[in-house]
Amino acid sequence: MDFRKLAEKYRDSYFKDLNTLVEIESTKDEAKADPAAGMPFGPGPRKALDTFLEMADRDGFKTENVDGYAGTVTLGQGEESVGILGHLDIVPLGDGWTKDPLKVTFDDGYVFGRGVLDDKGPTLAAYYAMKMIRDENLPLKRKIMLIAGTDEESGSACMKYYKKHGEIPTLGFTPDADFPVIYGEKGNMHVSLKSSDPTKIRYFKGGLRPNIVIGNAEAIVDVNDPKEELFDFYLKSNGLSGSISKEEDGVHISMEGVPAHGSTPYEGINAGTHLLNFIAEAYDDQLARDYYELLKDWKGKPVGIEKNGVFMSFLTMNPGIIEFKDGQAYALVDIRYPNDTTPEVIAKGFEETCQKLASDIVPTVEYAGDPLFVDPNSTLVTSLMNAYSKYTGDTFTPAITIGGGTxxxxxxxxxxxxxxxxxxxxxxxxxxxxCHQRDEGIKADDLLEAMAIYAEAIYSLAGE
Structure with missing residues (x-):
């Protein structure tokens, strides 16, 4: 079966349906959320879900609306099932678009619109893969289930609800990331570090979210000497920019680094930790020095938590928020850990290290999420890899693991x-x-190719 050739026959209807979904601004709206009315995330996500299920009803599939949190489209029967997990909600449209974000626009071989990549386009491609299998009357040994969520972009509360009320597939995939296959995702932890010890820092602000490398930070230090020459030397030595000045309430300092995703902190330059380091040494501030010692290394070596995983590579650590205010110091650290270590080992590393510091800094685990790991030699992974290779010709790229989460x-x-x-x-x-950028787009043919790959993969797992 040449699913790529077959997918071409569905091109017009696929993009027509995709435009129908893209026209719906399915952004979460907490102000209009009404779980009792089946709109747990607002009217937009509910409308997208209704529209998607209406398409499946039109095409003769069995569908179910799980209280507005998610919907299912099923094909075939059996106790075992192959699942596809996509989502119909989108991030806010944002500014700067040169195309209409709520319309599918074709230009120079690409298709544009909010959701064409994340994740309406791929979810619909997986649906059309099911449709091809159904239309060709291909025999099945497992049921096929497509589950469409409505809150992936804001914490996946949709799936937390679904798992309590819906059928759980035996195995499957989400068409919401990268090819060829991501079989492992690091675990994720948030550790807070709090202290009320004395410090010359009157005010410190760096970062908004734990999963982003701090791109800029600012502080007010309760001293008189701005140490301008030393500051300029520090900036030049570390590839930073910034400013320092003497004001009525102390020395004002700002630094600019390079932001990056918290799962790859080595790709950025953390302005927050650098500012702590400068204050610690320039003004002999012990609390700043101890915070810097805890946070300075993205592998977590000073905390004793470094680990180079067999499959998932290095543990990474990103201090994404650092704040000093009203006599309280606070940092929130985002940690991505391989499946060779555990949250308990990481927590113990912070506790033992903090006990040895001159300052009283208290670590607390605020969140701990398990890693994802599927054997790369499993039938699931090898079947998907074979489907990908068949239609792309790429036999070189291996299955991978990532630090982010899907x-x-x-x-x-x-x-x-x-x-x-x-x-x-x-x-x-x-x-x-x-994803999440203005003029969100993907090659139109790549969506058709993905449709074929998904059909091949689904049938290899569910077909007789």
Missing amino acids: YAKEFDQFVAFGPVKPNEEKTTDLFVGG
């Missing part, structure tokens, strides 16, 4: 699978935005 963590024996291809070459001079 919808796949919601179920056991699930992996992330497409639609973004590795080392994809851009074939237009147009700006093509990625």
